[in-house]
Amino acid sequence: MIKRFLTAFLILQLLALVQVFAHDKKLKTIITGNRTITLAIPDKKLSITIDFSKGYLIRELKIKGKNVLSPAGIYTGISTKSKSFFSNSQFNGIKLSQNNGLIRLSGLIYGDQTIAVNETWEFKVYHDKIHWSITREYNNTTKLEDMAFPQYNFAGMDVWKGGILDNGGMVWCKYLKQVNDTYGVHTGGVTFWNAESGNGLRISTKTGNGNVIATKYSHSANNEFTCTQYVTNSRLEQRYNLSRFVSGKADVFAPFQIKKSMVKLEVDLQYVDYFKEYSRGTLPGIDAAAVRELLNTTGRYGVVDNNIIGANGWVSNWKCLHEPFFAQIGMAVDDSNYIKNMSATLDQERDEAVLASGRVLSRWHNVPGDEIPGTYNPKTGYYEAMWGYTIDSQPDFVINTAEQFDLSGNIKWLQLHQTTCEKALDWLIKRDSNDNGIFEMMNNNISEKKCSDWLDIVWASYENSFVNAQMYEALTLWANCEKTLGDQEKSAYYTAVAQRLKTAFNKPITEGGFWSPDKKQYVYWRDNDGSIHGDNLVTPVNFAAIAFGLCDDQQRIAQILDQVEARSIKENLFHWPLCFDSFKREEVSGGNWPFPKYENGDIFPTWGYLGIRAYATYNKGIALKYINNILQQYKKDGLSSQRYDRATQTGQGDDILAGISTTITALYRDIYGIRPKWNRMGIEPNMPAQLNGTTFSYTLRDTVYRLKLNVNDYEMSTTGFSIKSKDGFGAGKTGNMLTFYPGNKDEVIMQVNALSKQPINMQINSWGTDAFSWIMTSADNYSFTVKGLQAQANYRVNINNFSRDIKTDDLGSFTVKQRCASSTKFIVTKGL
Structure with missing residues (x-):
């Protein structure tokens, strides 16, 4: 026993004195006599030192040689x-x-x-x-x-x-x-x-x-x-x-x-x-680093935990279900983990926040105190807000579900939400008691001093244009989901309800609608006594009417947007306020007084995406100005505020809002045109010339799409295909088949089947109703099938100046086969 002890002692002494060490060069492992181990990856950008002299301890973790x-x-x-x-x-x-x-x-x-x-x-x-x-x-x-x-x-x-x-x-x-x-x-x-x-x-x-x-x-x-x-x-x-x-x-x-x-x-x-790893690519005219940081901080901050994604954030432990942009934020963040969690969030809300009647509870919070008495569930955290029934939770749940489906592509998941979304829409549809096509809130007039939407200390009542605008968007999106799920009857029903709402919404206020010809704006709400309220140029109301497609009258669009921009320039505002003029004192809580204060005139960038979407097709330069303004503000203060004071334009409020990132999510959706669909990647850009040369990668459902964007010149490529076009489009490839969606719509598609597994490369020259043309720039044996055309119609197909006539079948389809050894041009025109 003594002999073994001395042997061990001598070995330890020898290790300590001469620091004999084992060094595995391949694995970068060093074991020293002072009972430490150092491990490093081959390029030495990461190493750890483990100390086992007194137990187990990682004493150092070095990043590029610096211990952190x-x-x-x-x-x-x-x-x-x-x-x-x-x-x-x-x-x-x-x-x-x-x-x-x-x-x-x-x-x-x-x-x-x-x-x-x-x-x-x-x-x-x-x-x-x-x-x-x-x-x-x-x-x-x-x-x-x-x-x-x-x-x-x-x-x-x-x-x-x-x-x-x-x-x-x-x-x-x-x-x-x-x-x-x-x-x-x-x-x-x-x-x-x-x-x-x-x-x-x-x-x-x-x-x-x-x-x-x-x-x-x-x-x-x-x-x-x-x-x-x-x-x-x-x-x-x-x-x-x-x-x-x-x-x-x-x-x-x-x-x-x-x-x-x-x-x-x-x-x-x-x-x-x-x-x-988190590069946003090359973004001329845009501070790409600020975009990266904003989306990785403010954009992600609304994720409170698994199954709880919102737009307030984890510091306040709050989530408002009456917000429609959670899936849109995920689209811009472009992280599969966010997408997965958003699906789980909607699952939890379906199971815990939607009542049997179809009513969607409006909020989640960590503690009681903000609720209508008796509505807070201490096990789930869902409840109705104390300020009133915020009815926008009905359409917003549906909007998020529909947009999340386009990101996840999971049709089985959508099927599990079908009944709940129908119940949520039908709950609000049933509230049209006077059958005029406009859906009513649960409060009737301002004397009740209750809210009905996101502006929770403004007493918007009865017929609320903001909630109805969101309902129009929800109905439109959900009609498409019903079509995808194969229920054409319900799709037609929700489309008809949306169209009736649109007609009623756009009537002048004297005829029961929301348009004020005198003020040249949409008013906020009408009480049950017929009185009109909120004609003080409320920006979310007017932006939503344009952004969601309710207002497609170009004269009205110009009147609203020119008026908003003139007022913003006059005050030198970096972003849009909730309203430009004051509400009447009886229309708001006392905390909104004197004007401008809080929801009565302060700047809330949360609704920035509606402004960008409204301006994107009207004046891209104005949209781009506010995008850059919000990036500059992020560099100043991290957007670590609820809102900004109208007079000083400095951050205010302890409740930091992740929704303040939506101006930048709109950069991706409405300027770069990122429009994923459940069965394809889509782009519908509105590129101003200042952004020419934009290139970045976008990952959708594990496929990396490389995008190159210029004015009227768009390219999308993956390892399996490349498409160039001067118009927006959608595309997806499965096996050897590429499917092209002109305009990123579903009505007409072209399927390109290749004999080999080589990439399919093509350029779209034009695509109209009766004529379209493309060039194949990759060599292979191809079969081209165009679907969605007029049935039993005659077409002429010209391939490199050689023409032939063809007729569509009873489903409006035709197929052409062609070996393309070099660049091959196809021109298709409808015959008489």
């Missing part, structure tokens, strides 16, 4: 009601072993007579990742107060700007202002980034055996930024009501039970070139 950890490093542990135990404070029997590049630390046991943890760490370098496996064996079933599985302690609150979460959301370090401010979510993966250096750290996580992961982000007493992860047998509950964010408290999650079992967490640590 505090002295506390990264460790694991548990906390019972009486004591905490951590992996870095033990010194009993730590064992190190190596096998084929796998580093294994074992022998660590910590805890007490109530619970003991036997923990093993394993590491291995795989290409650009360091894989870390944590295995725990609990010897008992007990309740814990807290856990570190593991806890990352970064050197300061400014190491990272924030972290992009794998549920599509983000943690913004600057919002963890005070010590112990903490944000807790039910997901594990995160990509931290530094916006100055472009360095990023991605932490990917995977659990097994039915376990789940959660994470809290906090501002420690040592001013560290900490990321603490939990692996538990069941989903963690919140400790304080339904709060995901708590101020001044680090214990955001409620106590939880762990079972006598073995639990494992797989972690991949990876360096990320943030500028490259």
